[in-house]
Amino acid sequence: MLIYLPIAEVAVNALLLLGLGAVVGVLSGLFGVGGGFLITPLLFFIGIPPGVAVATGSNQVVASSVSGVLAHLKRKAVDIPMGLVLLAGGVAGAGAGIIAFNLLQAMGQIDLVVQLSYVVFLGFVGLLMAQEGLRAWHRSRRPGGPRVKRHQHHWVHNLPLKMKFRASGLYISVIPPVLVGFVVGVLAAIMGVGGGFIMVPAMIYILGMPTKVVIGTSLFQVIFVSAFTTLAHAITNQSVDVVLAFLLIIGGVIGAQVGTRLSGRLKAEELRLLLAALVLAVAAKLALDLLLTPGELFSLYPGGGG
Amino acid sequence: MIRLLALLLLAALPASAETVVAGQSLDEIGITARFDGSEVLIYGAVRRDAPEPEGPPLEVIVTLEGPSGAVTIRKKTREAGIWINTEQVGVAATPSYYAVASTGPLADILDPAEDVRQRISVPLAVRAFSGPLEVDDARPFTEALLRIREAEGLYSLSEGTVRLVEGTLFRADFRLPANLVEGTYKTRIFLLRGGKVIDAYRAALPVRKVGIERILFALSRQNPLAYGLLSLVLAVTAGWAASAAFRFLRS
Numbered sequence: 097m098l099i100y101l102p103i104a105e106v107a108v109n110a111l112l113l114l115g116l117g118a119v120v121g122v123l124s125g126l127f128g129v130g131g132g133f134l135i136t137p138l139l140f141f142i143g144i145p146p147g148v149a150v151a152t153g154s155n156q157v158v159a160s161s162v163s164g165v166l167a168h169l170k171r172k173a174v175d176i177p178m179g180l181v182l183l184a185g186g187v188a189g190a191g192a193g194i195i196a197f198n199l200l201q202a203m204g205q206i207d208l209v210v211q212l213s214y215v216v217f218l219g220f221v222g223l224l225m226a227q228e229g230l231r232a233w234h235r236s237r238r239p240g241g242p243r244v245k246r247h248q249h250h251w252v253h254n255l256p257l258k259m260k261f262r263a264s265g266l267y268i269s270v271i272p273p274v275l276v277g278f279v280v281g282v283l284a285a286i287m288g289v290g291g292g293f294i295m296v297p298a299m300i301y302i303l304g305m306p307t308k309v310v311i312g313t314s315l316f317q318v319i320f321v322s323a324f325t326t327l328a329h330a331i332t333n334q335s336v337d338v339v340l341a342f343l344l345i346i347g348g349v350i351g352a353q354v355g356t357r358l359s360g361r362l363k364a365e366e367l368r369l370l371l372a373a374l375v376l377a378v379a380a381k382l383a384l385d386l387l388l389t390p391g392e393l394f395s396l397y398p399g400g401g402g
Numbered sequence: 403m404i405r406l407l408a409l410l411l412l413a414a415l416p417a418s419a420e421t422v423v424a425g426q427s428l429d430e431i432g433i434t435a436r437f438d439g440s441e442v443l444i445y446g447a448v449r450r451d452a453p454e455p456e457g458p459p460l461e462v463i464v465t466l467e468g469p470s471g472a473v474t475i476r477k478k479t480r481e482a483g484i485w486i487n488t489e490q491v492g493v494a495a496t497p498s499y500y501a502v503a504s505t506g507p508l509a510d511i512l513d514p515a516e517d518v519r520q521r522i523s524v525p526l527a528v529r530a531f532s533g534p535l536e537v538d539d540a541r542p543f544t545e546a547l548l549r550i551r552e553a554e555g556l557y558s559l560s561e562g563t564v565r566l567v568e569g570t571l572f573r574a575d576f577r578l579p580a581n582l583v584e585g586t587y588k589t590r591i592f593l594l595r596g597g598k599v600i601d602a603y604r605a606a607l608p609v610r611k612v613g614i615e616r617i618l619f620a621l622s623r624q625n626p627l628a629y630g631l632l633s634l635v636l637a638v639t640a641g642w643a644a645s646a647a648f649r650f651l652r653s
Contacts, residue, residue, distance in 0.1 A: 107439075349640055349643070387484060394550065398472070
């Protein structure tokens with residue numbers, strides 16, 4: 097069933113898009129990831145123009161984050177002051193990211209930068225997850241083994257502008273969270289991701305936040321940064337495709353429910369390894385596209401000059 | 403069928419020379435959500451007063467041209483191991499779609515000078531050689547433009563696909579791909595003898611998005627803020643509904 101996407105101006109199989117949304121939804125339900133970092137490159141592979149894929153990916157992230165944050169709010173697992181500080185940095189970062197995005201698009205380098213960012217971040221995150229997954233898998237095979245106590249970085253305690261974050265039980269400077277938010281905001285605008293996969297480790301290892309509030313607070317920040325990014329893309333480069341987003345979201349919300357239900361029944365360690373393999377495969381495919389001699393050296397871009 | 407009969411009647415009417423009368427199967431193409439390309443049939447007849455003249459046979463060329471737009475052609479080169487866009491050539495105006503159908507090979511039926519005058523063959527119609535040149539030799543870039551658009555089915559030459567019946571009736575079929583650009587498409591029909599154009603006919607074929615496609619596209623361009631907010635409302639509603647539905651299923 098082909099459907100013509102009004103902004104992307106291509107005809108794509110609607111069932112393929114629903115399926116894509118569902119698969120990523122299952123993963124997001126299983127692992128609590130937003131899924132933007134998988135949806136956007138998968139959209140590249142099926143021939144959606146990268147600009148549209150990134151902008152529409154942001155829109156999809158809003159839906160999956162709203163869906164996720166409600167459950168965390170109920171459990172009071174959201175540190176709202178911390179979320180707002182991260183958000184302030186995030187909006188500034190997203191603004192800078194949008195400017196960079198439009199500049200790169202005019203220079204004809206946006207595809208390259210988006211692909212490179214994906215290769216670097218997916219490769220990095222995939223390796224981290226694989227390592228973490230392998231360790232957990234070994235632990236599950238040898239129960240009773242020594243648990244590794246994580247080292248906490250305390251240099252953040254020496255910066256000025258300290259603020260109290262009750263839910264996290266922290267009294268730290270606002271500078272590190274603003275910076276973390278900023279970096280995530282830039283990534284959100286350029287890569288069309290929520291950035292949870294970068295922010296969650298940063299919150300645990302750099303800010304020292306307790307794990308129980310990390311996911312909810314990250315989702316809270318991601319909703320607003322992605323909403324800002326979606327609006328900014330819609331206004332500055334008109335590349336949000338609402339029909340494409342709608343199909344992905346429908347597939348995604350159904351998939352997320354399936355994923356959440358499955359997560360109780362399946363072995364998390366093995367699934368984590370599978371997800372790591374998937375993430376690494378996507379990174380490898382993107383890397384190959386950059387490294388191998390392309391079949392066609394030339395490419396066409398609508399609009400003159402630039 | 404009635405139209406065809408009318409054309410036949412017209413063909414029988416006296417006129418001063420060989421002229422072309424024609425029509426097309428569609429007056430307008432609407433791009434809907436289900437749009438996956440379209441077939442266009444362009445048909446016509448030759449009207450003449452005297453018996454068919456002696457000499458070279460009558461040939462017909464039909465062209466269909468999409469709206470023009472600027473295009474930037476970029477070339478990748480290998481820098482530090484990865485392929486990067488490094489050189490570019492901007493073309494000010496080139497048709498988004500161009501198809502030629504003819505009764506025979508263009509080399510045999512069309513005089514090159516006539517081709518230049520009327521811009522009939524694909525490279526000439528595409529006029530890919532205008533605009534400021536940022537590189538020494540733009541030829542590989544314009545060749546790439548033709549090659550890529552041909553591969554996408556946007557530029558095509560189909561020689562021998564126009565059938566001329568009894569030296570009078572002809573039809574040409576065009577298959578328009580799904581990735582069409584909106585705008586006014588132009589149909590041209592040329593009658594030729596001995597490589598010279600003896601009559602030409604032009605008509606317009608509007609292609610536009612219709613229904614929800616049109617509304618969304620127009621909104622995204624004319625009121626991007628409202629469009630962006632609409633996308634967000636959709637996303638938030640879907641996200642909230644999913645969560646609510648999930649809770650309902652669990653309880």
